[in-house]
Amino acid sequence: MATLVGVVLSTLFTDAHASDIPQPMEVKVVVVSMFEIGDDEGDAPGEFQLWKARQKLTMKYPQPHGFHDIYANPETGVIGIVTGMGIARASAAIMALGLDPRFDLSKAYWLVAGIAGVDPADNTIGSAIWTDYVVDGDLAHQIDAREIPSTWSTGYFPLFTHAPYDNAELVDVNNSPNGEVYALNLPLAKWAYSLTKDTKLLNNDAMDALRAKYTHSPNARMLPNVSMGAHLSASTFWHGEKLNTWANEWVAYWTKDKGNFVTSGMEDSATLQSLTYLDNAGLVDKNRVMILRTASNFTMQPPSLSASDNLKLESSGEGYAAMNAAIEAAYNVGSRVVNYITGNWESVKENIPGAN
Numbered sequence: 001m002a003t004l005v006g007v008v009l010s011t012l013f014t015d016a017h018a019s020d021i022p023q024p025m026e027v028k029v030v031v032v033s034m035f036e037i038g039d040d041e042g043d044a045p046g047e048f049q050l051w052k053a054r055q056k057l058t059m060k061y062p063q064p065h066g067f068h069d070i071y072a073n074p075e076t077g078v079i080g081i082v083t084g085m086g087i088a089r090a091s092a093a094i095m096a097l098g099l100d101p102r103f104d105l106s107k108a109y110w111l112v113a114g115i116a117g118v119d120p121a122d123n124t125i126g127s128a129i130w131t132d133y134v135v136d137g138d139l140a141h142q143i144d145a146r147e148i149p150s151t152w153s154t155g156y157f158p159l160f161t162h163a164p165y166d167n168a169e170l171v172d173v174n175n176s177p178n179g180e181v182y183a184l185n186l187p188l189a190k191w192a193y194s195l196t197k198d199t200k201l202l203n204n205d206a207m208d209a210l211r212a213k214y215t216h217s218p219n220a221r222m223l224p225n226v227s228m229g230a231h232l233s234a235s236t237f238w239h240g241e242k243l244n245t246w247a248n249e250w251v252a253y254w255t256k257d258k259g260n261f262v263t264s265g266m267e268d269s270a271t272l273q274s275l276t277y278l279d280n281a282g283l284v285d286k287n288r289v290m291i292l293r294t295a296s297n298f299t300m301q302p303p304s305l306s307a308s309d310n311l312k313l314e315s316s317g318e319g320y321a322a323m324n325a326a327i328e329a330a331y332n333v334g335s336r337v338v339n340y341i342t343g344n345w346e347s348v349k350e351n352i353p354g355a356n
Helices: 001-012 050-056 087-098 186-194 205-212 241-254 269-281 307-316 323-343
Strands: 029-033 059-061 070-073 077-084 111-118 127-136 140-142 154-160 181-183 226-232 261-265 291-297
Touching: 050 241, 050 323, 059 140, 087 205, 087 269, 111 269, 111 323, 127 186, 127 241, 127 261, 127 269, 154 241, 181 269, 186 226, 186 291, 186 323, 205 241, 226 241, 226 269, 241 261, 269 291, 291 323
Parallel strands: 029 077, 029 111, 111 291, 127 226, 226 261
Antiparallel strands: 059 070, 070 077, 111 261, 127 181, 127 291, 140 154
16 A cells, blocks of 8 residues: 555656656654744744754755655755644644655654743743653533533543543553554653753743742743653643643543643644554654654743733743743754764664663
């Protein structure tokens, strides 16, 4: 089936005879970014720009069937993509790349590197968090808060249940056919953390001023650091103390208390769903996927502000004092893993780091 798909898709990229089709590029690492603010170079950077410049991703592969063109460094075997924001674009972009006959992704490592919100109970802005579990926050039932039973803690509860956190005994962290939870390759994630845990991360006065408002959260007032935690992937940009509590309970439910909610973003459950399908087709190896989320903002307000007031500050930019630091952290931490893989390819091509 995979061979048939490749033959059909090759017509998207060339009108030449099959014998004239060039050999696909052997990809060592795919760097997955979700957005770029403006141009790909020369202005304020989003998630992709530093990777393009510093990894010398100068060869352009047009991708009309995706959100953004693909850029590569053929000498190192690194390619970079921008999926676009949200689960729909992420799923489409990853699938488009995975089916692209111009690339051999069978041994490629995947590094998703992007910014996120961070739970102030666990860490602080500017930090880099390697992901162990990704939990989808969209697959759910919902009853308006004005109509929920008085005994319920929330009207937003898992799909195919009848009340909040019902049927917990049926949850299978390693077999989630509807995509509610994904367990990443934990030995690989721990290896990436061990390799990068001492990376020096940026900090500034504006970040210090913002974190100082979180007087009830010692971890929020720490300096930026590298750690590990679970990621909640949901299309809605939620914010506030009550939803932060929901996020912790949601992740605990779907991971059977093995994962602790630390970061929040949009796309990762969709990315992993596409990679799972591509793995089923033998086109990629989902055990080579790593996710690095770096904290640009907090997921809830400090004690001195309401959730709505704090969200307004974030929308105006004040709450994103760590945006640039988080973008730098994604590159400074993530590139250590990328450079190790490309520099030790003969070893890691067949043997995934961290495996016994």
